[in-house]
Amino acid sequence: KAGVTQTPRYLIKTRGQQVTLSCSPISGHRSVSWYQQTPGQGLQFLFEYFSETQRNKGNFPGRFSGRQFSNSRSEMNVSTLELGDSALYLCASSFMTGGGVTEAFFGQGTRLTVV
Amino acid sequence: DAKTTQPPSMDCAEGRAANLPCNHSTISGNEYVYWYRQIHSQGPQYIIHGLKNNETNEMASLIITEDRKSSTLILPHATLRDTAVYYCIVRETNTGNQFYFGTGTSLTVIP
Numbered sequence: 001k002a003g004v005t006q007t008p009r010y011l012i013k014t015r016g017q018q019v020t021l022s023c024s025p026i027s028g029h030r031s032v033s034w035y036q037q038t039p040g041q042g043l044q045f046l047f048e049y050f051s052e053t054q055r056n057k058g059n060f061p062g063r064f065s066g067r068q069f070s071n072s073r074s075e076m077n078v079s080t081l082e083l084g085d086s087a088l089y090l091c092a093s094s095f096m097t098g099g100g101v102t103e104a105f106f107g108q109g110t111r112l113t114v115v
Numbered sequence: 116d117a118k119t120t121q122p123p124s125m126d127c128a129e130g131r132a133a134n135l136p137c138n139h140s141t142i143s144g145n146e147y148v149y150w151y152r153q154i155h156s157q158g159p160q161y162i163i164h165g166l167k168n169n170e171t172n173e174m175a176s177l178i179i180t181e182d183r184k185s186s187t188l189i190l191p192h193a194t195l196r197d198t199a200v201y202y203c204i205v206r207e208t209n210t211g212n213q214f215y216f217g218t219g220t221s222l223t224v225i226p
Contacts, residue, residue, distance in 0.1 A: 106158030
């Protein structure tokens with residue numbers, strides 16, 4: 001079974017631009033979450049999508065947004081990029097059961113550098 | 116917010132068992148203990164999780180104390196490829212696909 005696929009792997013953008021990152025979850029997984037990882041703040045939860053609906057959101061400004069498509073693929077968008085947005089962005093997919101989520105499977109991440 | 120306390124770093128000799136401790140003194144009855152690891156610049160990898168019984172899989176063993184206030188992840192025969200940051204996470208399974216990572220333990224396996 002293929003793992004979680006994130007594209008692109010590396011990206012360089014200029015301050016003020018916007019960026020869209022993509023995540024394809026494991027087949028059959030309908031829950032997708034996004035995380036930001038920086039050396040200073042560690043791994044931080046951004047938001048979670050399930051069946052095309054945002055279920056949970058972390059403490060990030062409105063410049064960070066996401067969506068999920070009917071095939072469970074997800075995108076996240078960051079508008080008006082700032083230097084501090086430089087980070088590794090990780091996507092995690094899970095199989096949601098009646099009891100909730102057991103383990104999450106992470107992709108390799110997209111390394112975003114803002115210059 | 117992270118509800119766990121882990122030592123920031125540990126060393127282990129190759130071939131020996133690596134025992135990584137985690138304190139979670141405020142754990143509630145329906146919260147599980149999860150362990151993930153992250154090898155440099157890769158996505159976190161699921162290792163194991165448990166509620167109150169000890170658990171073992173092909174990667175590791177998880178020992179949870181009877182009062183559930185602490186746990187230990189055991190890598191029985193550490194290899195150089197086990198060098199990574201190990202995260203102990205406490206969460207309920209019905210909180211969705213949302214994990215709160217703390218600072219973890221940086222394990223270095225020494226040849």
